[in-house]
Amino acid sequence: MQSFRTELENPLVEKDILDLARKIELFRDGKIHEEKFRSLRLARGVYGQRQQGVQMVRIKLPYGKMTFKQWKRIADISDEYSIGNLHLTTRQDVQIHFVSLDRTPELWAQLEQDDITLREACGNTVRNVTASITSGIDTQEPFDVTPYADAIFRYFLRNPICQEMGRKIKIAISNSDADTALTYIHDFGLIPKVLDGKRGFKVVVGGGLGAQPMLAYTAFEFLEENQVIPYMEAALRVFDRHGERNSRHKARLKFLIQKIGFDKFVELVNAETIAIKNKTFEIPTTGFSETEIEGYLPTQTASTIAPETEEYKTWLQSNVFAQKQEGYFGVYVRILNGNISSNTSRSLIEQLDGYVANDVRVSINQGLMLRFVPEANIPYIYEVLKAHDLASPGANSIANITACPGTDTCNLAISDSTNITSKLEAVISEDFPDLIYNNDIKIKISGCMNSCGQHGMANIGFHGSSLKSADKRVLPALQVLLGGGTVGNGVGRVADKVIKVPSKRGPEVLRVLLNNYEENATEGEYFNDYYDRQGEKYFYSLLKPVADLTTLKDDDFIDWGASEQFATEIGVGECAGVMIDLVATLLFESEEKLEWTLNAFNENRVADSIYHAYSVFVSAAKALLLDKSVNVSTQNAVIEKFDEHFVAKGEITIAQSSFKELVLQINQNEPSVDFATSYIAEAKAFLALAKAYREQTVEA
Template identity: 30%
Template sequence: MSEAVFRIPETIREDTGKFKKNLKQFLAGDLSAERFKGYRVPMGIYGQRGDFKEEKYMVRVRIPGGFLTEKQFRLLAELSRDYGAGYLHFTTRQDIQLHQIEIDESAEVLDKLLKAGLSPRGGGGNTVRNIMNSPTAGVDPAGRFDTTAHCLALSEYLLADRSSFNLPRKYKIAFSVSHQDQGLATINDLGFIASLQDGRRGFKVYAAGGMGNQPAVAFKLLDFVAENEIFAVAEAIKRLFDRYGDRNNRNQARLRFVRRRFGEAKFKELFLEYFEQVKAEAETGELKFTDLDYYKDKIESGKAAEVLNLNPLNGDLNYQEVIDLIQLLEKYDLSLRTTNRQGLLLRGVDSSQLEALKEDLAAVNQSLLDSDALSAVACKGASTCRLGLCHSPNLAEAIRENLLEIEQQKRDLLPQIYISGCPNSCGQHHIGKIGFEGKAKRENGRLIPYYSLLLGAEVSEENTQYAQKTVDLPAKRIPSFLVELAEKLAAAEDYSLERFNDYLETGGREAIIQLAQKYTEIPAYSKEADFYQDWGQNEDFSLAGRGPGECGTGVLEIVRLDLDQAEAAYEQGIAEEDSDSLYQAIIAAARSLLIVRGVDTEKDRVIIKEFKKKFIAEDWVAESKEELLEQALDYRLGDQEELLSLSSEIKDLIERLEDLFNSLNSSLEFTIKKVTAVEDAGDNDSAATDFVSKNSENDKAAAAEKENYKLKDLRGVQCPINFVKAKLFLEPLPAGEIVDFYLDEGEPIKNVPRSLENEDHEIIKNEKQPEGHYLLRVKKAAAN
């Protein structure tokens, strides 16, 4: 099929136009980077990590159900060549990513995508993400029916509604054609598995699953819904999620936490209430669903021919490889779908031409024909992702190189390996029979890239289970471990690849763990310095450059290690009256939270210097602790005899850092007050309490203003947090209430009034005060 089938909703075209206006403001300096981020991420545009002179961006293009035409495929390749890094990356959600895009050219990219029936809208942020479908839908002999039309129609329906882009967190949906669950319906927020009942097409419905933080397998919500009811189901779940999802704690915001909070029975009860409400609105004409028949008529029936999986290394193909592949599609009259394993599925292969096709494919890129054992699924990791800890693609390449050195018969006994560069599951390590989850550990006083080994996942209707964590392995040991594991499996009696999980259950798990433990030894840095580097890197492993994001689990583990070390050293110092241990307690404590401020160092003097700058100067730790740090340095230099007399100060420092650590949210921000913060005594609303100025004259002015109106002091609060706090302050107040806000000059006073006006609040006064800040007087809007 050469022409686009998916219909881009008009709202997406409108939102693309709004983005272009926001981009223009940002480039002109009239919109802050933080506020612009709030516009670009829901458009599927992410900042990239890397050694660039100027910041680069990734554009994640939605490919609903993996359904892609040759014309669209060619355009994506051309965009990567003309605007990006010259390659396409296929994701585990059937999207296609363009990397290293200049932000000032992003609008052109979006316009060209729209003309081809493509868009990245909703590729990021708290939105309905790309809806997945079994890649073999329509050609799978085990499939109950082709679910492609259903996937495309539901995508169109949800994307047309702007409420789909302002949810508590991401909302992921998937379709599968059979019990094999190739579309991963049982591990998504909402999953549909094709079913037939009395000759009627419909679906079994699964809900509230997901990987990442505290993963959960979806539970069966409904035994059967008719095929035209998928819209009402998805809309009901969306409304339930919108109402009950936790918008304050992003670590608990996904739909599976709503299920955990209420229990499955209550969750289902709430769903059914919304479900009936949505169906009633549809019957009365208040709600209109997409025409499912439109897509049924457009989707061609699959040919009675073979399929062929393509496994490009790390999910990447460069421009010329894509063009050569498109020529093969035309030559052999094939269609293709993107898969959820970072690859492509060629459909309509004539068995008599299979060998010739494989020869042509090998000439394009040999890795396309890699077996599952050689083609690990690996997220982008620290190579481009700001959340990544480890360089997962480089590990995948090292595994491939090592496995190629042993006999094919042996290496093909290994199942496909899934690798994530951090605890987020972009590499889907939770569903790998063998999976690796990136992390960092401190050994011999230095950080080392590590991975947790996971074993035993399975995905199938009513029998899905996630892999279980076993041993932590240093990154540099993993390829050798897998080579020996392949040898071990080859020697096992009655073993076959299809029976890998059976092997685990009959003693194999313990045998693999025992084997893995052989590979946990850490050499001294002086003997093997490159062991302390990640794969493909020439520098010692570090987390410097990693930015705050949705999940800080990997970083938090490092903080936890340092705090535990500080506590242990303190207890040892007290028990043994050992000042050396107390000194180590001070250094470990001071170092612990530096990593969340982007500082990673082993040098004591630098630790103390940066701690003063990042924590004492910014009032997160009491100013009195500066003297403690100076005395610690004096002790190290021999200018002070002991530290035992400072034990209570040391303990107090550790406890304060524990409190700060425990207050971190998923964006690595502290959520407790600074040591100099004083609650506004005149404000009894808990949502409105905030820091007040140290300047007594300003406090007097605030008190005078509060005689007439409520006051919210937002001085020192950066964009866009100041707007969020203003919005939360207004939320519980009655319509027509007048509130004064104090804001700093510059971006705060430029952005906040505009944002409040967009929420229909009335700006009554905007005045610069003698002290330099601004008074913004706002009248709360009437309820909609």
């Protein structure tokens, strides 16, 4: 691998990137186990693709914000390191595909020159913090949630409590009770409230989609703003210690709560509060408004005359809204499948810069939003978008379908989710043009049951699957789901699985559903209300003729966008963690964690040093348990099983009565310098003890 210079001002970021480069070299030399290396690169935004030998790189954009300079940087990097495409995701990230692993450190270094990170965009970490894209400009919001999203992102980035959890953590912040960030499907969700003149949030916890969707529990109807981060920190400590680590299918926070019960979860969280870094955390709210950011507001006034066309009027009515700041407007931009080329991006940047705010937001439905557009500039913005084929109306309507990348690049995808999107959108525009204004119905598609396209909470959802014909041939299929969606204020609905149909009949499914709805719904009846009135069995019977496999044609065995006969080719997914099962690797990790412990302590990051020391105990103990072929699935089990297999049997002697008593001092003490000093010394001594024991067993 060629060496490179990072030329970065932040030494922490520079160390991170150089460490990735060093670990890639060690992996290439066979000195790092493949599973360990996978975990490491995922935490740095580098994700394996369906295609061998190339990577998807996920760029982490807190609350979806890009300046024009950042957007251009990403576009240029996509040209240099990828294929010139930017994929906008449902978590407000940007992904670029087909990147060489060896070039990822220099790619990251270039991004960081404009304050863009890959760190913890993937892996078993706190992922991107998403937020309503109208935050700060919405007439219905109690206050701007942007500073809170930003503070949460920064607080947990590189935080030792959430670097190696059993699974990922997703956080969303909605800016009003409309819940446009979909808090109810997240591990942590926040909705702003004002009580007795004080700012705070309704907090929901433990939501998630995937193959087994669960709606979030309400943790607090109102939690003061300075308690939000302390609560999350305590809850993450519980998840880190008690969360599943072996079975990826049971490793999300929702499963931990399901397993132990919500009341027990609350009890464990409360028990952690003595040891958290901050009992309160004041979130700075200055520096985020349009008047506080230099060069934020537009400086140019266009002279374009508004066209007198129905097309323009439809776009204006469905894609433009008045902000709470008088005289300014927000503009939604539809992006098919979330894919926008680097050339288009640069052209838009050149023509939009100065005419809108220097703040472009990626939306959770894979589009863009332009902010602070002066009324005089709206016709000009329309003409610019139209010239780039980006002036389609209905940005928040049924016509704008959300879809994950599916079989284009994802290892887990079963059948196509992108090519069919254009076919379904054509059904809306050609057969149901009046629905361009319908913001009630949301259609979402995923390539598999894992719900990256959020099909599990769609009014009309599809996920990739397969079927077998009478002659045992496999054909691509779609599972149809109905009745999901957002209720509001942290409450949602999970869609019902209704029926499975051949993929090529997806457009017909949509026609049948919408015709039935238009013909039989009462005046003003929402789709979900109509679904509830008729019931799941009614819709199963309605769609059963479309699912008939006795009328299959040869074309049904070829997926959308494909030319060859369909075959299920599912790889190994990387959204979840991997178990490190090599004793030597775990002991090496323990030494590395001890180094992090000492560095943090020397830098006066006392709480961080204590948590790193805790990780030393757990990692070293797990290594010795694995050496005895004792498999454990949580950190808490590591602690208990170590007592059972080593301390109780006298194989290892420690000063305390039990290993549990030694390690869980972390819960019983404030993060003081005195406690850190003694706890770190005990961790160092235990690691030495573990290494000596391992050496004796190897020699024996």
